[in-house]
Amino acid sequence: MASAGVPDNCPVIPQVASFSPKGDATVCLSPGSNYYLEISGSKEGADVFRAYLAGCELKLAPAARKSSAKLRFQIGGKSISGVSGAYRIEAGKKGIVASAADFTGAFYALQTLIQLAAANPENAIPYCVIEDAPRYAYRGLLFDMVRHFHSKDFILKQLDMMALLKMNVLHLHLTDNEGWRIALDCAPEMTKKAAFGDSLYFHTILSPTPLKFQDEPRGYKSGTLYEEGGVYGGYYSKEDLKEIISYAAARHIEVIPEIEIPGHNKALLYVHPEFFCDGAHRVDNVFCPGNEAAFDFFYKVLDEVMELFPSKFMHIGGDEAAKYNWNLCSRCKERMAAEGLKDVFELQSYCIRRMDKFIVSRGKKLIGWDEILEGGLSENATVMSWRGTQGGLKAIQMNHDVIMTPNTFHYLDYCQDAPWKEPVAFNSCLTLERVYSYEPEAEIPDNRSRLLGVQGNLWSECIMTDSHFEYMLYPRTFAIAETAWSPRGSKDYPQFRSRAIALCGQLGRKGYTCFDLSTEVGERPQAKVEIPRITQNAHAVIYIGNDVQGKEAPSLVDGYLGGWSLRGKTAWMDIRRYAVTVDIDLGEIKDVHYVGAEFVDYKLRRFFAPQDTEFYLSEDGVNYELADIPQLRLYPDRKYFAILTVGGTVQARARYVRLRYNTGSPKYRTFISEVIVN
Ligand code: ACM
Numbered sequence: 290m291a292s293a294g295v296p297d298n299c300p301v302i303p304q305v306a307s308f309s310p311k312g313d314a315t316v317c318l319s320p321g322s323n324y325y326l327e328i329s330g331s332k333e334g335a336d337v338f339r340a341y342l343a344g345c346e347l348k349l350a351p352a353a354r355k356s357s358a359k360l361r362f363q364i365g366g367k368s369i370s371g372v373s374g375a376y377r378i379e380a381g382k383k384g385i386v387a388s389a390a391d392f393t394g395a396f397y398a399l400q401t402l403i404q405l406a407a408a409n410p411e412n413a414i415p416y417c418v419i420e421d422a423p424r425y426a427y428r429g430l431l432f433d434m435v436r437h438f439h440s441k442d443f444i445l446k447q448l449d450m451m452a453l454l455k456m457n458v459l460h461l462h463l464t465d466n467e468g469w470r471i472a473l474d475c476a477p478e479m480t481k482k483a484a485f486g487d488s489l490y491f492h493t494i495l496s497p498t499p500l501k502f503q504d505e506p507r508g509y510k511s512g513t514l515y516e517e518g519g520v521y522g523g524y525y526s527k528e529d530l531k532e533i534i535s536y537a538a539a540r541h542i543e544v545i546p547e548i549e550i551p552g553h554n555k556a557l558l559y560v561h562p563e564f565f566c567d568g569a570h571r572v573d574n575v576f577c578p579g580n581e582a583a584f585d586f587f588y589k590v591l592d593e594v595m596e597l598f599p600s601k602f603m604h605i606g607g608d609e610a611a612k613y614n615w616n617l618c619s620r621c622k623e624r625m626a627a628e629g630l631k632d633v634f635e636l637q638s639y640c641i642r643r644m645d646k647f648i649v650s651r652g653k654k655l656i657g658w659d660e661i662l663e664g665g666l667s668e669n670a671t672v673m674s675w676r677g678t679q680g681g682l683k684a685i686q687m688n689h690d691v692i693m694t695p696n697t698f699h700y701l702d703y704c705q706d707a708p709w710k711e712p713v714a715f716n717s718c719l720t721l722e723r724v725y726s727y728e729p730e731a732e733i734p735d736n737r738s739r740l741l742g743v744q745g746n747l748w749s750e751c752i753m754t755d756s757h758f759e760y761m762l763y764p765r766t767f768a769i770a771e772t773a774w775s776p777r778g779s780k781d782y783p784q785f786r787s788r789a790i791a792l793c794g795q796l797g798r799k800g801y802t803c804f805d806l807s808t809e810v811g812e813r814p815q816a817k818v819e820i821p822r823i824t825q826n827a828h829a830v831i832y833i834g835n836d837v838q839g840k841e842a843p844s845l846v847d848g849y850l851g852g853w854s855l856r857g858k859t860a861w862m863d864i865r866r867y868a869v870t871v872d873i874d875l876g877e878i879k880d881v882h883y884v885g886a887e888f889v890d891y892k893l894r895r896f897f898a899p900q901d902t903e904f905y906l907s908e909d910g911v912n913y914e915l916a917d918i919p920q921l922r923l924y925p926d927r928k929y930f931a932i933l934t935v936g937g938t939v940q941a942r943a944r945y946v947r948l949r950y951n952t953g954s955p956k957y958r959t960f961i962s963e964v965i966v967n
Pocket residue numbers: 608609658675
C-alpha cells in the first residue's frame with residue numbers, strides 16, 4: 290500500500306529488511322531538527338556520533354528535553370539485539386524513535402532517515418516501522434590509488450557516500466608497479482623516488498614507452514595530486530592517512546591497507562634494484578624471495594603500516610607474481626633447496642607464510658588475493674576471491690575466511706554499458722544489472738559463515754580524473770551495497786533500478802558524478818536474438834596453431850552473436866594462438882549468398898581482429914575455392930572497442946565453408962563469436 294509518496298518498497302539503498310507503512314501521515318525531518326540521545330551502557334562513541342549529527346546534511350541539533358525532540362535515539366537498550374549495525378525505526382505521532390544495540394546501528398538508522406527524507410517532498414518521513422540489519426559483516430570497496438593518484442579530499446568525499454550506503458570497509462591499494470603511495474619513516478626513499486612519473490600511466494599502457502619515475506618535486510604537498518611540468522603523481526603522508534582513518538571511523542568504516550608482496554613491485558625494484566632476482570629471465574616486478582634483505586624491508590614496512598592502521602586486517606596482495614624466473618635465480622634455488630620447496634608455487638607460499646607469521650605476531654590477520662592458494666594456503670589467511678568465485682569457494686571448503694570480489698561481477702573498472710559509447714575501460718562489460726545479479730551464496734552449499742562479505746574493486750589504470758572515478762563507482766556501488774546488506778531473496782532489479790535512478794539524482798545534487806541510467810543502452814541488441822542463417826544443422830570444428838585434430842566449436846554456428854562482455858558465459862571464443870582454421874559442414878550442398886565472421890577489436894587489451902581473414906567454399910570437402918570478399922581494413926583512430934564483422938556476398942553452391950586467419954602476432958588474442966553463413 291502506497292502512502293505519502295512512498296512506494297510499497299522503502300525508497301532507500303540498500304533496501305531495508307522490513308518496512309511497514311502506518312497510514313498516510315508523515316513527520317518532517319528537516320535540516321536543523323532536534324534529536325535526543327538515550328544511552329544505556331557504554332557511552333564510548335557518543336561524542337563522535339554527536340559531532341556527526343551536527344555535521345551531517347540534516348544538521349541535527351541536540352534537544353534540551355527528550356519530550357521536545359523530533360528524533361530520539363535509544364542506544365544500547367534491550368529492544369534490539371543481534372548483529373552490530375541492526376536498528377529499528379518507528380515514525381509516528383510522537384516523532385521518530387531509532388533504537389539500536391550500538392552506535393553503529395544508530396548511525397545506520399540515521400542513514401536510512403537521511404535517504405528517506407531526501408526521497409520525499411519536504412523531507413517527509415512516512416509513519417512507519419522499519420526493522421533492518423546487515424546481511425554481511427564485511428561490505429567493502431577497493432580504491433586503487435596507485436595507477437592514478439586521487440587526493441585525500443577525494444577519498445573523504447567517497448567515504449560520505451559509502452556511509453550513506455552502509456558500506457563499512459575501504460580497502461586502499463597503496464603500492465604497485467606504477468608507484469608507492471604511502472610515506473613511511475622506515476622507507477622514505479620510496480615516496481621520494483617512486484611516487485611520481487613522467488606521464489599519466491594510462492598513456493604508457495597504450496604506448497611502447499614505459500613509465501619513467503621522477504623524484505618528488507620541490508614544494509609537493511602530500512595528499513594532493515601533482516600534475517605540473519610533465520611530472521605526475523602523489524602520495525599520502527601518515528598524517529593524511531590518519532585523517533582518512535578517523536573520518537572513516539566516524540562513519541563506521543574500517544580502512545584496510547594493501548602492500549603488494551611479492552609481485553606488482555616495479556616501483557620497489559626501481560628504488561631497490563638489490564631486491565631483483567638474477568637468472569636468465571629476470572622479471573621486473575617481482576622481488577627475490579631468496580633474498581633475506583627483501584623480507585627485512587617488508588617486515589619494517591608492514592610493522593609501520595600495521596601500527597598506523599587500526600584495522601585487524603593487513604592485505605599483502607599476493608596476486609599475479611610472475612614466478613618462472615625463480616627456477617633460474619641462484620638465491621631462489623638456494624631457498625627452495627634449503628626449505629624443501631618443490632616448486633615456485635611453494636616458494637610463493639613460503640613467502641606468504643612468513644608474512645602471515647609476522648602479521649599474526651602483531652595480533653593482526655593477513656588477507657591475500659586468491660593466488661595465495663597456490664602452493665598451499667597459509668594457516669591464518671583470509672582469501673579475497675577475484676578471479677571469479679572459484680578461489681573463494683575452495684578456501685571456504687578449506688575452512689578459511691573469504692571475501693568475494695569476483696571480476697565476473699564486481700570489477701568496477703570494467704565498462705558499464707555498450708563500450709562504443711563509454712569512456713575507455715580496462716575490460717568490457719559489467720552492467721548495473723549484471724553487478725546486481727550476483728548472489729554470493731549461490732555456489733556455497735555449506736560453511737557459509739566463512740563468507741565474511743563482498744567488495745567492489747575500482748582499479749584505476751584507465752581512470753585519471755576524480756569525476757571519472759565516481760562515474761565508475763555510481764550507481765554500481767549501490768548494487769554491491771545491496772548485495773552486501775539486504776536479506777537474501779529480497780532483490781528485484783526493475784524496482785532497484787528505479788531507486789538507483791532516484792539516488793543518482795540525489796548524488797548529482799550533492800556534487801557527485803554518476804553514470805546516467807536514463808541513457809543506458811544495455812546488452813548488445815544483436816546478442817539477444819538468434820540471427821538468420823543456414824548453419825542450423827551445421828557442424829563446426831576449429832584448428833588452432835599446429836593442432837591437426839581439431840576441436841568441436843558449436844558456439845560458432847549457434848546463431849548467437851557475442852555480447853559486450855567477453856567474460857563468463859558469453860558467445861565469444863577466446864583464441865590465443867597464431868593460425869586459426871574453422872571448418873563448417875552444412876550437412877548438405879546449399880546455395881550460399883554470404884559468408885562472414887565476427888571479431889572483437891580491443892586495442893587496450895591487445896585483442897585484435899585479424900587482418901587477413903580468408904573464406905573458402907567447397908562442395909566435396911576436398912577442393913576448396915577462395916571466396917573473393919573484402920579483407921578487413923582497420924584504421925589507427927578506430928574506437929578503442931569495436932565488434933567487427935568481416936564478410937561479404939558470394940554466389941556459390943557449397944556444403945563446406947572454411948575460415949582461415951592469423952592473429953597477426955602470437956602475443957595477440959582474437960575473440961570470435963560466430964561464423965555467419967547465409
Ligand atoms: C587483481 O585484480 N589483480 C587482484
